[in-house]
Amino acid sequence: MSELQSLKQRFGIIGNSAAYNAALQIAVRVAPTNLSVLITGESGVGKEVFSKIIHALSPRKHNKLIAVNCGAIPGGTIDSELFGHEKGAFTGANDKRKGYFETVNQGTIFLDEIGEMPVGTQARLLRILESGEYLKVGSSEVQKTDVRVIAATNKDLMQDIVNKKFREDLYYRLGTVPIKVPPLRERKEDIHLLFRKFASDFNNKYRTNPIRLTDEAVDVLVSYEWPGNVRELKNIAEQVSILSTDAEVTKEQLIAFIPNANTTRLPSLVTEFAAEQEGAQNFSERELLYKMLFDMKSDINELKSVLGGIIRNGNQLDKDNTKNWLEENTSTNGNSSYIPEITYPSETTKEERPIILNDIDEHTEIEETLNIADMEKDLIQKALVKHKGKRKDAAAELGISERTLYRKITLYNISE
Numbered sequence: 193m194s195e196l197q198s199l200k201q202r203f204g205i206i207g208n209s210a211a212y213n214a215a216l217q218i219a220v221r222v223a224p225t226n227l228s229v230l231i232t233g234e235s236g237v238g239k240e241v242f243s244k245i246i247h248a249l250s251p252r253k254h255n256k257l258i259a260v261n262c263g264a265i266p267g268g269t270i271d272s273e274l275f276g277h278e279k280g281a282f283t284g285a286n287d288k289r290k291g292y293f294e295t296v297n298q299g300t301i302f303l304d305e306i307g308e309m310p311v312g313t314q315a316r317l318l319r320i321l322e323s324g325e326y327l328k329v330g331s332s333e334v335q336k337t338d339v340r341v342i343a344a345t346n347k348d349l350m351q352d353i354v355n356k357k358f359r360e361d362l363y364y365r366l367g368t369v370p371i372k373v374p375p376l377r378e379r380k381e382d383i384h385l386l387f388r389k390f391a392s393d394f395n396n397k398y399r400t401n402p403i404r405l406t407d408e409a410v411d412v413l414v415s416y417e418w419p420g421n422v423r424e425l426k427n428i429a430e431q432v433s434i435l436s437t438d439a440e441v442t443k444e445q446l447i448a449f450i451p452n453a454n455t456t457r458l459p460s461l462v463t464e465f466a467a468e469q470e471g472a473q474n475f476s477e478r479e480l481l482y483k484m485l486f487d488m489k490s491d492i493n494e495l496k497s498v499l500g501g502i503i504r505n506g507n508q509l510d511k512d513n514t515k516n517w518l519e520e521n522t523s524t525n526g527n528s529s530y531i532p533e534i535t536y537p538s539e540t541t542k543e544e545r546p547i548i549l550n551d552i553d554e555h556t557e558i559e560e561t562l563n564i565a566d567m568e569k570d571l572i573q574k575a576l577v578k579h580k581g582k583r584k585d586a587a588a589e590l591g592i593s594e595r596t597l598y599r600k601i602t603l604y605n606i607s608e
Contacts, residue, residue, distance in 0.1 A: 195220070203241060203248075206389045207382035211374040215242070222369045223249035228321060230306075230366045231344040233373030236423035239344040242371060243302040246342060255299035258292055263308035270313050272329050281330020293326060293337045300340045306366065307347035307358060317341070318362045341366065376418040376425060383414050386422065390429035403436050408443035416450055488567070569604040572597070576606070 196216060199205070205216070222229055223246045231239045240259060247257040265273050272281075276291030292301055303309070309317070320326050321341060325334050343366045352358035376383060387405070395402050405413065418424055431449050432441060572590065579585035587597040600606075 199245065203245060205241065206386050207379055208385075209374065209379040209382050212379055212382065215371050215373050216245070218369065218371050219245045220249060222246065222371075224251065226340055227368045228341045228343070228366050229369050229371060230363075231342065231371045231373060232349075233344075233346060234375045234421055235346045236421035237373045237375055238422050239346075239373055240302065240304065242373065243300070243342045243344070247300040247302075247340075250300070250340070252298060252300050252340060256296040257300045257302065258296050259302040259304060260292060261304045263305035267310045267313075270310065271316065274313065275316060275326050275328055275335075277329035278331045281328075285330070291328065293320060293339050294335065296339055297337050298339075300342060303341060303343045305345060305347075306343040307345040307349055307352055311357070311359065314359045314362050318359065318365060321362075321365045376421040380414050383418070383425065384410055386425055387413060387429050390426050391433050394430050394433035398434060400433055401439055403433060403439055403441055405441050405446065406443060409441050409446040412443050412446050412450070565604070568600070569606065572600055572604065573606055576601075 196213060199216065199220065200207075219229075219242050229242075229246060231242050233239050243259065244257065247253060260274070262270065271277075272285075272289065272291065274291050274293060276289050276294055277285050279285060279288045303317075316326060320337065320339070324336055324338060326337065327334060349358050349363050353360045353363060376386075384405070391403055394400070420427070428449055432446065435449075436445065438445070572586070575586040575589045576583075579589065583594050583597055583601075587594040590597065592600075
């Protein structure tokens, strides 16, 4: 552990979280070898410092280390930048040029944002990793180089492999030794330490008065998610150091510098009002389905009650229960609902009358269509009839936005 502490002091690394220490230990162990390394982690976690550690502790430490941002080089020129080109190889190639792999021979090249590298360039890089050979752009002469490759990415390369944006063979060749740098939100014990270090550095740089955070402000600092990781924390520390007028920074003062400091990643209930006000379209269809299912359950329970009355009265309709249920669930034309009367000839006996819903008990399930689209269409039609074609009222009844309702009306070709 003393070796790890001396390493942190040498490279100005702040933090004692277990996940970060584990990543550092992997870097220390792999450094003396010539294996290629793939460093993964979110943007702003400090992946580049790991390339410096690996190079500084390797036998190549007296040779060059060059960092190349693959995402910052246009796709049409990246081959020339990495491998060089011959005079006249393309328009504008007025002179012969050495590429990075030739320039840093015997050294180390750090390929940041490797996931942005074009697929054609990936094939050239794979050849270097496997044989140390490459061709300059516009040349047929094979060149040799001895360069250690360290790559880094904040992308999900496995998903890029599925999408044919990254070569699977290159991924496994680069990732001989993978190092995952944890995001700042998983290093909560390091957040305040880093802030104090950054604030002290900026106080010295800008000759401002030292600042410190109250306990409540520290809680805000630690509980914030830090989507920009260490880079974002450093920016906030710089702003507070320059703009704060008090030596002691309170919770309220710190929140003014941190965007969305009061937000949380926990799921929250979305009311119909909030969904409509904020245009939460992602929830509209799901909530419509929930409402539809709840209404169906209520109707089925009512129907079971009616059927139970039929069975208890010897398979004849319980007219009072039936009438009540039909009045509540039958569409009207502005007048009272029509309830059909079931009559039999006076001379027929009970045994001669047709059996209604034979062999049904109270636990019998009523089979209805399970087609969601049909049920959704039917529910929308009922809402429009109930509110006499007023979309706004019908949308409020269904718990969706008026825009979503209009789209559904068009989708199902519902006449209003």
